[in-house]
Amino acid sequence: MIIVHHLNNSRSQRVLWLLEELGVPYEVKRYERDATTMLAPPELKAIHPLGKSPVITDGDKTVAETGAIVEYLIETYGQGRLIPAAGTAERLRYTYWLHYAEGSAMTPLLLKLVFTALPTRAPGLLKGLIKAVANKAQSSFIDPQIKAHLDYWDAELGKSAWFAGPQFTAADIMMSFPLEAAAARAGAASRPRVKAFLEAIHARPAYRAALKRGGPYDYAS
Template identity: 70%
Template sequence: MITVHHLNNSRSQRVLWLLEEMGLPYEVVRYERDARTMLAPPELRAIHPLGKSPVLDDGPIRVAETGAVIEYLMDAHPGSPLKPAAGTEAARRYTYWLHYAEGSAMTPLLLKLIFGQLPNRAPGLMKPLVRGVSKKAQDSFIDPQIAAHTAYWEAELAKAPWFAGDAFSAADIMMSFPLEAAGSRAPYGDKPHITRFLKTIHARPAYQRALERGGPYAYA
């Protein structure tokens, strides 16, 4: 039996969704973030030294990192329509977006989160200075980077309904988190193709079942 160590409001929601799309039975072990720090609980460090989620157990096999989990599941269950045929343009795009999601897309979003929290964590007398530094970093670098990435997503989704091409794939599951996270900070009112993509994935029955299994999810 597959077990997913799942942290609320995290990337691990994608693994639950993938398993639902694949129709594989699994169990969920849920962990809740600290309400003040938003960090994972210490119990998760007993599963992974960094206390990160997702972690997937498949019998004696343990796999961490969302991209690695997705690749493991695709290899363990070959022939899935969620992975394009090898050697095709769709397969090349699939591989690109699978790795881009965490390699490039999440970097400015994480910087936005970190710099946005800095003033709250600064000592009282330092707050005005830290707030100014935080705002400058976001206005001059982070926000333009996020805008460039979202424009890129919009342009790519204008060419085809899914990131790998005409067919839904695990790359779309992987890309869902950066799109949802970015949209939670700045609505996509001027980006109809991203809006269509998010509306379509949120309506998928497997996505809805994953939400039921994973619990409240702020980005849906």
């Protein structure tokens, strides 16, 4: 039996969703973030040395990192589902978006989160200075980077209904987190095709079933 070590409001929600799409039985072991630091609890280190989520255990196998988990589940349980045929243009696009989601897409969004939080955690005497530095970093570098990615997503979704082509794939599951995070932090839902993509994934029965299994998820609508 697959066990998903699931952290609230995290990338592991995508793993639950993929398992629901595949119809693979699984169990959920829940972990809650520290209310102050928003970090994962130390108990996760008993599963993986870095103490981060998502992590799955499948028998004697432990698999970490969302992209690696998705590839493992598709290869082991997919039976050809949610992945384009090898050698096709759609397969190349699928591979690109699968890795882009946690590479290029998440970097500026993580920086946005960090620089937004910095002033609230600064010592009183330094709060004003740190706020000015954080605002400058966002306006001069982070926000333009995010805008470039938002424009890119919207343009790419104009080429096909889903990121890898006309059919829904696991690449769309991977891309859901950066798009949902950007909608919450950076106004991504103002892009019409991005908004349509989010509405489409939120309406999928497997997505809704994963929410029931995983519990509250701030990025869902």
